[in-house]
Amino acid sequence: MKNDTLIVIPIRMGSSRFPGKPLIDINGRAMIYHVWKKAILSRCGDVFVACCDKEVKNYLIKKEIPYVMTKKNLYSGTDRVYSAMQILLKNNHYKYIINLQGDIPDISPLSIKKLASMIKVKAIQMATLVSKIKYSKTIKDKNIVKVALSKHGNFNRAFYFSRSPVPFGASEFYEHIGIYAYKVDTLKRFVSLKVGELEKIESLEQLRALEAGIQIIVGKVNKAPYSIDTPKDLKDFLKKS
Numbered sequence: 001m002k003n004d005t006l007i008v009i010p011i012r013m014g015s016s017r018f019p020g021k022p023l024i025d026i027n028g029r030a031m032i033y034h035v036w037k038k039a040i041l042s043r044c045g046d047v048f049v050a051c052c053d054k055e056v057k058n059y060l061i062k063k064e065i066p067y068v069m070t071k072k073n074l075y076s077g078t079d080r081v082y083s084a085m086q087i088l089l090k091n092n093h094y095k096y097i098i099n100l101q102g103d104i105p106d107i108s109p110l111s112i113k114k115l116a117s118m119i120k121v122k123a124i125q126m127a128t129l130v131s132k133i134k135y136s137k138t139i140k141d142k143n144i145v146k147v148a149l150s151k152h153g154n155f156n157r158a159f160y161f162s163r164s165p166v167p168f169g170a171s172e173f174y175e176h177i178g179i180y181a182y183k184v185d186t187l188k189r190f191v192s193l194k195v196g197e198l199e200k201i202e203s204l205e206q207l208r209a210l211e212a213g214i215q216i217i218v219g220k221v222n223k224a225p226y227s228i229d230t231p232k233d234l235k236d237f238l239k240k241s
Helices: 031-042 054-062 077-088 109-118 184-192 197-202 206-211 231-240
Strands: 005-010 046-051 067-069 096-100 126-132 146-152 155-162 174-183 217-220
Touching: 005 031, 005 077, 031 046, 031 054, 031 109, 046 054, 046 077, 054 067, 067 077, 077 096, 077 184, 096 109, 096 184, 109 126, 109 174, 109 217, 126 155, 146 217, 155 206, 155 217, 174 184, 197 206
Parallel strands: 005 046, 005 096, 046 067, 126 217
Antiparallel strands: 096 174, 126 174, 146 155, 146 174
16 A cells, blocks of 8 residues: 655755755764654655755665755745655655655654644644743744644644744743645645745745645644754754764
8 A cells, every 4th residue: 555645855955054964974874864764763654855966866875765856946945845746746646745854863753653643634734843942041042933822623723933932921932843744735835825924024934824824733742853953053962962
């Protein structure tokens, strides 16, 4: 029986804050290997890396990691996921797409599994994950995206994402985790939308969905993975691992 779920990990070597990030060494293996392995361990579906660099392609071939080559000049990681999906749908019939960011090497396979089960709920078109923020200094960190939530049936619904602490005056805050799940048609709709005004202000593409009326349902997990965006992040991560 073929999988109905596709996990795509979008990566590129040209990160402005950390060039060459996908292939940086973490305990003897490239970062992309760690993320790919966590996706495999989730046992949720087929896993492909969406890349645009020959250097990455050669590494993936060497490690026998399935990949799809995409154009270099795509607007975002989500556009890279969509591009890979279009290619892979020619020979497969996926219903659900998971967009797993390539810079969270310690993502829990159980977190991926939770998100994969959420998107299979009929009423859910788009979903993501959050974790409660445990340290007050993190709340003010603009690199940690916060989420304003409300109860929505058995899950929660995202009302806003911000680099600022939201909602104001809350007793607890939630950190957004860089992983999304979509029904195929929802991802198609998302990439067809124009960049939203709130998205431009916050530099957060998920706000495009909210501005267009697409509900984002949220699942809570106990621990947020460590996101490596800069050389300093890598240094801090290696100290903790």
